[in-house]
Amino acid sequence: MVVCGDDALARRLAAELRSVYGEQVTLVVPPAGQAPGPPVVGRARASALFGRVSAAVQRATGSTGVNGGNGNANGDGEPAAPAPQLEAAELTDEVLAEAGVERAAALALVHDDDETNIRAALAARRLNPRLRLVIRLYNRRLGQYLEDVLDQAAALASPGVDPHAFDASTTILSDADTAAPALTAAAVAGSSKVVQAHGVLLRAAERSAAAPGDSALCTLALLSDAATDTQGPGTALPQLLPDEASVTAADGRGRIVLETVSYSGPAQPVSRSRPLGSLLSPRLRWSFVGIVLGVVALAVTAVFTTGEHPLRAVYLTLLDLFSINEPAIGESTFRQVLQLLSGFVGLLLLPVLLAAVLEALGTFRSGVVTRRPPRGLSGHVVLLGLGKIGTRVLARLRELDIPVVCVESDPEARGMALARRLRVPVVLGDVTEEGVLEAAKIHRAHSLLALTSVDTTNLEAALYARSVDPELRVVMRLYDDDFATAVYRTLRAAHPRALTRSRSVSYLAAPAFAGAMMGRQILGAVPVERKVLLIAAVTVAGLAPLEGRTLTETFRPGSWRVLALDTSTGGPEQRPDGRERPEGVAPHRSGDPSPGLVWDLHPGYVLRPEDRVVLAATGRGLAELLGRRPRTAAPAPDGGG
Incomplete structure (x- = not known):
């Protein structure tokens, strides 16, 4: 089997195939220094620090940190044997041939770039029509089209051959879709690990x-x-x-x-029509109620003091309110006082009307701008990062009708459009800066999901959130699994009453990719602490x-x-x-x-x-x-x- 990738998922997948399934694997990776990945500034130092602290905690408590995971590739406690490795900057026909694609049973393309995987898949299908393909794609719709095309190409390349004689299936998977249910379930008490595939x-x-x-x-x-x-x-x-x-x-x-x-069906589109009450905030509505009561009080007073008919009294009061009535010169003192009071109420009405217009315009524009967290919000999930993983997790949370507040530093991030469409409040800013998490109301949140691409940023946010609420449920996405293990063990010992989860996306996704390479239809993966159960359909x-x-x-x-x-x-x-x-x-x-x-x-x-x-x-x-x-x-x- 051949595995081509440029991040931790490729290495973990190769180790999974070798140590769990006993397969012969060739790993194709970019040359050293060219593989993209999340920033690692400070991660090695932090990992070493937490590793020493964790070791001290284990010696003091006798705990093995079973829930914190292990650094092994297969998750069984066995060391993963290294796979033969081939370095190549691009997946050309020559590189694929040198890796043995023409004789391989399966090929996994797990680069972080969709275009790279698609080009390699087309070339591999041409070199070996009977090759089983497992492709990592974020674009699910494109993945469906690509899967049909590659399967059809495999069938046409072998005319007259029984399609059941060999398995040349194409499986499109997304590490984001595989990991999103686990991350969502870990952050929400009482919510469930949901596996959804093919109905x-x-x-x-x-x-x-x-x-x-x-x-x-x-x-x-x-x-x-x-x-x-x-x-x-x-x-x-x-x-x-x-x-x-x-x-x-x-x-x-x-x-x-x-x-x-x-099955709950597809998500309903967001309605563009809004009830009148949603255009104005409660404060503005109460301001209008106060002004109306003031006008009514002035009209009633005019009826009793001047003897005017009620309708005429209301009419004169409104004219005075909008400053379009004649001055009450030569009239009774009560009439003059009422006119002055009506003019004062009219002055109060002007800023309220201006605020109502601005707020209504802002409400109508909420489909293209971000919302701020509403006042009084509590019991919500604070989601840090709207990249590939964060976007999928946000969609899962909203499917479960769980209130969410997102924090993102990039206004053009991948998940910003989804957040606007779902009308999810977003705080724009660096989570490491003062006041950003406070703006997301972390002190009243139910849990924190730190899913940025920087390990130290996720750790800093988790530690700060714990200083605000020591019992806050925290789920961190950590790129390095050894680092995730050390962080989990240390935070678990420091806050034994709080729930802490450190998740590696590659750890959650690798079993599903490995299962697909073995020719089975993997419906999903259910994480059990730091282990994974696969849900599969087999004949x-x-x-x-x-x-x-x-x-x-x-x-x-x-x-x-x-x-x-x-x-x-x-x-x-x-x-x-x-x-x-x-x-x-x-x-x-x-x-x-x-x-x-x-x-x-x-x-x-x-x-x-x-x-x-x-x-x-x-x-x-x-x-x-x-x-x-x-x-x-x-x-x-x-x-x-």
């Missing part, structure tokens, strides 16, 4: 040990003691895909359960651990578990091969959240070769399921990952 929606919800779980399909994982926030850093490791006995025996530990959710044919076995027999704790049967190609009442639904498969209900999937399978249902199933598995579990690694006597206690 399939799954929700991995975190629950306490005492929470009822009648609606759950199964238990995906048992959390460590540290994740439950009960006794600070614990010693129990997270357990992936436990059996029923383990779930029953895990008294007092939190767990992650799988649920189904209904039973040729898989000995599944074919001809019941669901109970196929379940391997810590490795894989069948979740549902995919019948999307055969209609709601037929199997994929067109035959009637077999015994053990319940008919679809009208309210079934995913009409193409059957979730309530009987434990005794026997899987047939033509079946296509959705399963949850660890990286090692999927590798073993395909026979890529020799089986062991028993899976690891934490299920790998």
Whole structure:
């Protein structure tokens, strides 16, 4: 297999393929000094500092920092073997040929630049029509078109050959889309890890040990003691895909359960029409109410003091208010006093009218300008950075109707247009400057998501936010995984009651990319602390651990578990091969959240070769399921990952 990239995702993906799947990998990277990436100023020094502090904390507490992650590439505690490396400034035909693309089974193009990946994909498909392609693209619509074109090119390049004889599929993935659900879920209490792909929606919800779980399909994982926030850093490791006995025996530990959710449809476009009340702020509305009450009071007073008819009294009062009435010379003293008071109220009306006009214009222009955080806002999420990752996370948060305040230093950042369209408040400024986080109302926020491309900026923002609120939930995106581990362990020890998460996007995305290179349809990834569970759809044919076995027999704790049967190609009442639904498969209900999937399978249902199933598995579990690694006597206690 060949992996081409210019950042941490490429190296982590190569290590994942070698250490977890046992594949032969060639890594193609730019020459030293040419690889783009986030600024690293101060990161090495900070990493060393936090590493020393973390080591001291571990010696003092005896904690291994299980939730902080590890520096290994595969996340299993095993060191990742380095892959053979080829340096090239551009992915030309000659470079691809030297890397062995003509003989490779799969090629991953994970450069940060979409155009570079597209050019290399077209060249690779021409060199090897049977090559399995996994391409990293941020533009999802372009990715769909490119996937269809490359698959069609592979089919036309091999006329008369059975398309099932080889797997030349093209898979378009985005590290931003893969990591966004995990980052969103880590920042919001009670919100869920949502996996959405091809109409399939799954929700991995975190629950306490005492929470009822009648609606759950199964238990995906048992959390460590540290994740439950009960006794600070614990010693129990997270357990992936436990059996029923383990779930029953895990008294007092939190767990992650799988649920189904209904499809909510595409987001509704923002309406341009606005009710009159939304044009003016509450202060202006109260100002107008005060002026109206003043006019009414003056008119009533005129009726009782001058004996005028009520309508005429109101008319004269308005004329005096707008200074278009004749002076009350020679009239009674009461009339003259009322005229002076009406003129004074008219003077007060002028600035209120001007403020109303300016505010209304600003409201109508809110579609093209940024909004400021409203007064009294609390319980919101402060999102730092509107780059690729921040934009996807912002969209996820708004899909869940979670209030968000964004902080961005670049007015032309990628996510600014989305923030304006969704009418999300944005504070423009450098987060390291005084008063920027205060403007985002960090002291009343529910959580902080630091997703800028600079590790030290994210760390500085997190530390300042913790000084404002020691129990604030903090989620940081850290480019360097060793740095993320050290930061997590130190902050966890310093603030044991607060929830801290340090996430590396490459860590969350690499398992999904590796799974796609193995030829499986990866629907998504569910993070469990610093480990990852993959949700995949596979065909039973040729898989000995599944074919001809019941669901109970196929379940391997810590490795894989069948979740549902995919019948999307055969209609709601037929199997994929067109035959009637077999015994053990319940008919679809009208309210079934995913009409193409059957979730309530009987434990005794026997899987047939033509079946296509959705399963949850660890990286090692999927590798073993395909026979890529020799089986062991028993899976690891934490299920790998």
